[in-house]
Amino acid sequence: MRNASPTLKAIAAHLGVSVTTVSRSLSGQGARYRISEKTQGAVRRLARRLDFSPNPLARGLRLKKTATVGLIIPDVSNPFFARIAHCVTIAARDHHHSVLLADSQEQTRLEIDSIDALLRRQVDGLILCPVGIADAHLRSLVRGPVPVILVDRHFPRLALPSVTSDNVGGARAATSHLLAAGHRRIGVLQGLPETSTNRDRLTGYRSALAGRGVRTDPRLVAGDTFLEDSGYRAARRLLRTRPRPTALFALGNLIALGALRAIAEAGLRIPGDISLVAFDDHPYADHLAPPVTTVAQDADALGRIAAGALFSRVRAQSLNSSQRHVVPTRLVSRGSVQPVSRASIQQQEKP
Template sequence: MLECDAIVYVLLSRERRHMATMRNVAEYAGVSTATVSHVINGTRYVSPELTGRVLTAMRALNYQPDAVARSLRRRETLTIGLIIPSTEIPFFAAVAHSIEAAAFQAGYNVILCNSGWNLPRELRYLGNLLARRVDGLVCISLEMTADQIAPVVAEGTPVVMFERRMPGIGLDAVGIDNVQGATAAMTHLLELRHRRIGCIRGLGTSSLSGMRLEAYRQVLAEWGVAYDPALVCQGDYLPHSGRMAARALMDLDDPPTAIFALNDMMAIGALQVLHERDLRVPGDVAVVGFDGIPLTQYTSPALTTVVQPISEMGRVAVELLLARIRGDGPREAQFVVVEPELVVRASTVGAAASLPAPRTARQPTEVSS
């Protein structure tokens, strides 16, 4: 062995003798060594609270697993985590693409986790991403509570929520004005003289679906149209649920002349059913979606939809997160609202000509600016 190699070997040996062990971390955090191992390796779900305690202990003791020792010394991994509900829905896939593109431009990699609408799986991914020392997180969660994500915030990992606010725990968020988008869609249909408007809503746990549904009801009230609960059907954001809902709506004794689906995939499913029943769109039934996924340009007929500016939203989410990571963001939590846009296409235009004049045609009250 060369002399310089011997010196390095002695120095490394001394360093190892003073390095904390997994057992030290477990004792400090008040957990088992198995829990520490699961946090480090992501081999089993560990609650955010326990994960935070383990990570705090690792930092306090300067415990560095070999796989991440280099990044810990650098205090950054140039990696951000992204949790989305489903890769089956094109909107979320497009969001992931926009976030990845913005992160890549800034020199960051993205670890994508698909929760499959499953809260325990979502929480497990949350713990796994923390264990992998991501520099920050973008989270699209419909069910995670403030209490469940609070330990992550307390531990110091920056988090940006996408399409959902969590007041009280200091999280930045980006989203659209869902009420404005749904109001534009409903106003468009009412201006076309539709009064029997079916609504295919999303999952009952979704705050986004709740806001859009509330706008549906509010606009009906403003136009003097009675709300009929029989015209509201439950969906799950996938085309099959749109098909089932459309069948139920068109089987009513007094079926709707228009359908507002609270996302595009359910609207596409509804279009299929209308075609199968030889109903003209928009002559017999008009259809409006929500999201503005590219596929809506190629349906037959092309789908009128509320377009969310996905690229801009992804860019803003990454900018908010990087500002927190670099420590140059404002002290107060930021909620950036991006404006949606109603894009009118062939699934609604021209429908009014085939409709009888409504019995009540009250126009909305003008509001002075």
């Protein structure tokens, strides 16, 4: 396999024709340039026999197209992003493109470097899951050389197309679910505060509360990143507030993990002592003790839609119309939410 694919030159020499002729015969331009059917046939046969395929580097150099897309992700080892990566690579294969993967390790600095490196390599398009808050470095992408699609997080002020979950709706559904079970003091374990995902989820949470006429209490919101440790610390803090929240809403899968740990350490039982809902579904949710009610994001859809949007732009040579795509979420009800007893509601409403 692939012991140095032959070149146009080699094929041309074998057949006693010019590289021009070979190139045109193989690229389907034969007719336009009046290469005889006989010659074209001979070229194609030999090319097939030698398993010729044009050198992508040379091609890219000449054409300024590399049949390559960039994918920048904060952390491939996060199942949510991994799933997106999976879908993107599969879509890329379908479009005969390769994927250059970069892991920004949740650092804006590395995200900038990665964008730079991929653009240098002349990717034909870029799918980016931005790490967070800063967007100055994204500004130049708007009128940049290649189409860009933002996934998971978006920047309202930036005219870049994006594909995100319905974070507002998902959070509202989760919160409503808790409200319907009688919960009124619902603690929120948030992620990185300035990100669009976090903001949207908080918005959904507040909107649900407002819908029921429940006042939001800023002291019920804790946490500062989407990492497990932040979830752990935030949960510990909220569990110590009095009166204690009767339910926690974790705004991310790792945060939920931290919350589970904190709740276990506090000697509390789910859902007897406290209810829990988490953003992001995962395969183990069913087998936790108890199974955890989650807001499932359709990561597959995010990846697929982003890739679809990107490739349609790549094909159409069109740039970044700032279209926004929102993918619905789904509330997966399991056993981690329990109705609040009347007594405890009244106890809560007094202070």
